[in-house]
Amino acid sequence: MIPNGCLMFEDESFLDSTVAKMNALRKSGQFCDVRLQVCGHELMAHRAVLACCSPYLFEVFNSEAEHRGGVSLVQFDDLNPKAVEILLSYAYTAQLKADGDLVQDVFSAAKKLKMERVKQICGDYLLSKMDCQSAIAYRSFASSMGDGHLLSNIDAYIQEHLLEIAEKDNFLKLPRLKLEVMLEENLNLPSNGKLYSKVINWVQHSLWETGEPLEKLMDEVQMLYYSADHRLHSGDAAEELLGACVPEDDHAQFVQIKPPRESIQRQASTNFSCSLSSPIGQLSKHEWKCIASEKTSNGTYVCLAVLKGMLCVISLHERCSPQSSPTTTPCLQKSRSLESRGDEPCETPLAPMHYARSGLxxxxxxxxxxxxxxxxxxxxxxxxxxxxxxxxxxxxxxxxxxxxxxxxxxxxxxxxxxxxxxxxxxxxxxxxxxxxxxxxxxxxxxxxxxxxxxxxxxxxxxxxxxxxxxxxxxxxxxxxxxxxxxxxxxxxxxxxxxxxxxxxxxxxxxxxxxxxxxxxxxxxxxxxxxxxxxxxxxxxxxxxxxxxxxxxxxxxxxxxxxxxxxxxxxxxxxxxxxxxxxxxxxxxxxxxxxxxxxxxxxxxxxxxxxxxxxxxxxxxxxxxxxxxxxxxxxxxxxxxx
Known part of the structure; x- marks a missing residue:
């Protein structure tokens, strides 16, 4: 077509043909001016193509001294060579093809190369494949990548399916903080959100007071006391109250938080408030977050949380009063009651175990x-x-x-x-x-x-x-x-x-x-x-x-x-x-x-x-x-x- 006397022609097959030929040149190493060394593997490519697709490589090439026709060398020691090859193919063909078990590696490589569109596609794929078995592993991966969008979507899924996820091996293998909470008479624990906000504050303050690592808190069951002023306490108050009701046959061991170090005790604030320059402020620079929590039965709670940057489980069991039955145990009790109907004799249910158990x-x-x-x-x-x-x-x-x-x-x-x-x-x-x-x-x-x-x-x-x-x-x-x-x-x-x-x-x-x-x-x-x-x-x-x-x-x-x-x-x-x-x-x-x-x-x-x-x-x-x-x-x- 020649409007206004000008020749205009659009070859619809030209782009596909050129792309295919360029990719063939890359694979054969012809006219390549970039060598990517990825964990001992060498991949050849063309600077111009990579600079257009990867802002990271554009910055690398742009910062090099004057290029005189030599071959640039870029090294990566923390990427999967197969994932990088997939990204190179995408850069030349606009087609992203990766086996499911390589998607996380492709995501990591795309993050390094600042290929945001690929990152998004990989993240959406992972979300589409996520189930209760894989949710914890996917969350750990998203956290290691520092991807807020992926993390928020995974956390939303965990919040909706926490009880199912809590049955899976990945959840059971997480570090676990075990808490026994004694309630002052006529008190109830607050809602889940407020409860775990108080727990996180208590953990921060405990680490600040003792100077011990978080892992030390997880060694034994911790005794806490929830007082009338709606605060969690550890120490003598909890010890006195819980000591009266721990069953003799309960083999769980309870510990008391060590007394505060003298130099820190002088600085302790009764309301846990602090500036960023204080010890607790330094602790707070790490991620602290309650991801999801559920009340699983009367007096028993479970929470998936991030404490000081560590993904872990918080198990919490409440004791209503020091006069509670000596057979009370921190487990999920499920008893079956059989009532007689009409003239039928009343049947006595078999005695339940002290602890609910699965996989026993x-x-x-x-x-x-x-x-x-x-x-x-x-x-x-x-x-x-x-x-x-x-x-x-x-x-x-x-x-x-x-x-x-x-x-x-x-x-x-x-x-x-x-x-x-x-x-x-x-x-x-x-x-x-x-x-x-x-x-x-x-x-x-x-x-x-x-x-x-x-x-x-x-x-x-x-x-x-x-x-x-x-x-x-x-x-x-x-x-x-x-x-x-x-x-x-x-x-x-x-x-x-x-x-x-x-x-x-x-x-x-x-x-x-x-x-x-x-x-x-x-x-x-x-x-x-x-x-x-x-x-x-x-x-x-x-x-x-x-x-x-x-x-x-x-x-x-x-x-x-x-x-x-x-x-x-x-x-x-x-x-x-x-x-x-x-x-x-x-x-x-x-x-x-x-x-x-x-x-x-x-x-x-x-x-x-x-x-x-x-x-x-x-x-x-x-x-x-x-x-x-x-x-x-x-x-x-x-x-x-």
């Missing part, structure tokens, strides 16, 4: 049901409770040396054995311990070859078997199987599983070890394998009807009873039984309560299930299976029938 170890020992460790919304536990069916009561026995959850327990040669698991603050554990009921004490056993969480444990032929579990990153299932000889105190490697799995149910039946269900990554399994120690082989047998992880298992009348668990979406009530003679599974009556990661054992010739998580609450209740009626009941009468 259970076993029958000397006619009693032992429940050890586990976790609730507050912490991983080391306490151990023993249930006496004759008295229908729970009592504490010696606590384990290490807090642990997500483990299983077995009886071997009259002693309890626990191995691996997680303590909620670090990577999976390799340590184990054994309980001698005669001495009422736990002692260490030789460590596993690898750190392992969510592994199955059982005894067979006077040996302890540890099967499957999570790798040290907590995501990938293991095929490992190891056996322990208590006489030689040595571990032996056994044949590997056919399928990687963690959170599987494991038990012994008729001279075989069975591993049931579990998960590979987070995909629930219904497959079942059986180990023959005679020829050291694993063989697949009939699969379950329902895929599940975190189920409990017990042997009763020559059959395997698999109870509850999690199907990937919901905690389960359903129960099924395996008959080895027929090699098949059939469904039984469902429990009264959904339970994942509960404990199962046979007591008084009946199957008992205790604790677990129902999808909303951590449980301390127990229920029993009646084979005659094919029903589950939480009543004492069922146990005595």
């Amino acid at each position: 170890g259970t076993a029958k020992l000397d006619g009693r049901l032992i429940a050890a460790g586990g976790y609730n919304r507050e912490e991983c536990l080391r306490t151990v409770e023993s249930y006496d069916p004759m008295k229908d009561c729970w009592t504490f026995i010696a606590p384990m040396q290490t807090p642990r959850a997500r483990f299983q327990m077995a009886v071997l040669m009259g002693q309890l054995y626990v191995m691996g698991g997680s303590n909620g603050h670090s990577d999976e554990l390799s340590c184990g311990e054994t309980y001698d009921p005669r001495a009422n004490e736990w002692t260490r056993v030789p460590e596993l070859r690898t750190n392992r969480c969510n592994a199955g444990v059982c005894s067979l032929h006077n040996r302890l078997f540890v099967v499957g579990g999570s790798d040290p990153c907590g995501q990938k299932g293991l095929k490992n199987c190891d056996s322990f000889d208590p006489l030689s105190r040595a571990w032996t490697k056994c044949a590997s599983l056919n399928i990687r799995r963690h959170q599987a149910a494991v038990c012994e039946l008729d001279g075989f070890v069975y591993v049931i269900g579990g998960a590979e990554l987070w995909n629930c399994l219904n497959s079942v394998e059986r180990y023959n120690p005679e020829n050291n082989t694993w063989t697949l047998v009939a699969p379950m009807n329902v895929a599940r992880r975190g189920a409990g298992v017990a042997v009763h009348e020559g059959k395997l009873f698999v109870v509850g668990g999690f199907d990937g979406s919901h905690a389960l009530r359903c129960v099924e039984v395996y008959d080895p003679a027929r090699n098949d599974w059939r469904m039984l009556g469902s429990m009264t309560t959904a339970r994942s990661n509960a404990g199962v054992a046979v007591l008084n010739r009946v199957v008992c299930v205790v604790g677990g998580f129902d999808g909303n609450n951590f449980l301390n209740t127990m229920e029993i299976y009646n084979p005659e009626s094919n029903e589950w009941s939480p009543s004492v009468e069922t146990l005595s029938e």
Whole structure:
């Protein structure tokens, strides 16, 4: 077209063709005048293209001495070469293509190169993929990047899904500040926002007074007192009030904040106000923030917060008065009350555990049901409770040396054995311990070859078997199987599983070890394998009807009873039984309560299930299976029938 006598022509294919040719020149190293050295890898490119796309590189090139046709060298020692290659391709083609596991590295590289549009696209992608399992990891990444927009969106998600996130491993492994708060009579704690503002002020003042690191505060449960002037106090006031009501069998240890250092005490302000030049002002330069908080049950609170720049959990339990029952414990209690209707007899509910527990170890020992460790919304536990069916009561026995959850327990040669698991603050554990009921004490056993969480444990032929579990990153299932000889105190490697799995149910039946269900990554399994120690082989047998992880298992009348668990979406009530003679599974009556990661054992010739998580609450209740009626009941009468 020639308007006004001027030639005008627009070649729509020219730009695409030129871009493709320039990118081909870059990949072949032709006419390149920039060398990017990224962690030992060399990438070639053209100054003009990179200067147009990256304000950071524009500044680098612009600050160089007069360029005389040589090749510029730019080094990066903290970026992923694959991520930088993705950004180079984007600079030439305007197309951003990155595998999901590289997006965070691309984000980091884009931040360094000041490519804001790419940063935004990567951030939006991460937000679209975020779920309750990944939220904590994504928040840590966003914090390390200092990206306020990404942080605010992640924090909004956490605020909406805190209770679901609180069940995940990443949350349970965060550092934890545990608080016991005594209320002055007729007082109530303030709303969550005001409450944690007061907690943060108390933490700042405590660090200022003692001069100790934040980690020191987290070593033990801290005693606080909420006074009529709506302030939190530590020290003698809390000690006097709490000392009257701490239960004798509660193995939690309470500590008092050290007296203020003399030089600092003279400066202490009773209202915590300060200038930026004061010690507290210096502390305040770090990030202090309550991200999300929930009241999880009567008197129990959980909060995800940033204290002095550290992402951590604050667990808080209130005690209403010094005259409270001596059986009060800082756990999520969930009791079931059964009322008689009409002429029906009133049923007595089974006594609940003192502590709500999920991911606990259970076993029958000397006619009693032992429940050890586990976790609730507050912490991983080391306490151990023993249930006496004759008295229908729970009592504490010696606590384990290490807090642990997500483990299983077995009886071997009259002693309890626990191995691996997680303590909620670090990577999976390799340590184990054994309980001698005669001495009422736990002692260490030789460590596993690898750190392992969510592994199955059982005894067979006077040996302890540890099967499957999570790798040290907590995501990938293991095929490992190891056996322990208590006489030689040595571990032996056994044949590997056919399928990687963690959170599987494991038990012994008729001279075989069975591993049931579990998960590979987070995909629930219904497959079942059986180990023959005679020829050291694993063989697949009939699969379950329902895929599940975190189920409990017990042997009763020559059959395997698999109870509850999690199907990937919901905690389960359903129960099924395996008959080895027929090699098949059939469904039984469902429990009264959904339970994942509960404990199962046979007591008084009946199957008992205790604790677990129902999808909303951590449980301390127990229920029993009646084979005659094919029903589950939480009543004492069922146990005595």
